[in-house]
Amino acid sequence: xxxxxxxxxxxxxxxxxxxxxxxxxxxxxxxxxxxxxxxxxxxxxxxxxxxxxxxxxxxxxxxxxxxxxxxxxxxxxxxxxxxxxxxxxxxxxxxxxxxxxxxxxxxxxxxxxx
Amino acid sequence: xxxxxxxxxxxxxxxxxxxxxxxxxxxxxxxxxxxxxxxxxxxxxxxxxxxxxxxxxxxxxxxxxxxxxxxxxxxxxxxxxxxxxxxxxxxxxxxxxxxxxxxxxxxxx
Numbered sequence: 539x540x541x542x543x544x545x546x547x548x549x550x551x552x553x554x555x556x557x558x559x560x561x562x563x564x565x566x567x568x569x570x571x572x573x574x575x576x577x578x579x580x581x582x583x584x585x586x587x588x589x590x591x592x593x594x595x596x597x598x599x600x601x602x603x604x605x606x607x608x609x610x611x612x613x614x615x616x617x618x619x620x621x622x623x624x625x626x627x628x629x630x631x632x633x634x635x636x637x638x639x640x641x642x643x644x645x646x647x648x649x650x651x652x
Numbered sequence: 653x654x655x656x657x658x659x660x661x662x663x664x665x666x667x668x669x670x671x672x673x674x675x676x677x678x679x680x681x682x683x684x685x686x687x688x689x690x691x692x693x694x695x696x697x698x699x700x701x702x703x704x705x706x707x708x709x710x711x712x713x714x715x716x717x718x719x720x721x722x723x724x725x726x727x728x729x730x731x732x733x734x735x736x737x738x739x740x741x742x743x744x745x746x747x748x749x750x751x752x753x754x755x756x757x758x759x760x761x
Contacts, residue, residue, distance in 0.1 A: 542695070580741065581751035596748070628695055638684040638703055643695030
């Protein structure tokens with residue numbers, strides 16, 4: 539049982555390069571999320587999706603774009619990477635049901651921007 | 653401005669004793685609260701939750717207490733075990749959830 543899988547696990551980029559982080563879940567969850575974790579900042583929500591074809595901004599959306607073309611996949615894009623985007627990125631998903639349904643997290647993508 | 657705060661970055665406890673992790677929030681509209689546990693190089697995993705209609709929820713060795721008037725929740729682990737050593741995040745919200753900065757718990761054998 540894979541759960542939430544993030545690809546890649548590590549990546550180093552140069553300033554200005556672009557890349558896409560892939561999140562895939564096999565639990566048929568409706569909701570999906572992208573967070574970044576920085577030292578002393580906890581987990582901050584970048585974007586989220588409540589269903590296929592819909593996305594919404596979170597706390598820190600600037601510099602990122604997302605797409606949810608298929609229910610099981612949620613992509614996070616960096617069009618022009620900046621050193622401030624060096625972080626660990628976590629994807630999560632959960633069922634739509636009760637609001638206290640826990641989120642299931644992937645193991646993270648460690649991204650360094652030089 | 654952080655809506656959820658965990659003011660203790662770290663905590664060390666002897667095996668068998670009680671661990672108490674604290675969390676404060678600012679928004680009185682938050683009505684669901686969750687605790688997650690995170691090991692290095694892994695994603696957070698759900699531990700326990702509580703809704704605002706309750707003041708206590710218990711699951712085995714883990715108990716979460718909620719004080720709505722103080723906008724404060726705490727996680728009690730009794731007895732603490734070395735395998736409990738991890739970073740603990742609290743999360744609070746209503747439709748969107750906000751995470752604290754985490755408390756690193758070390759349980760000393």
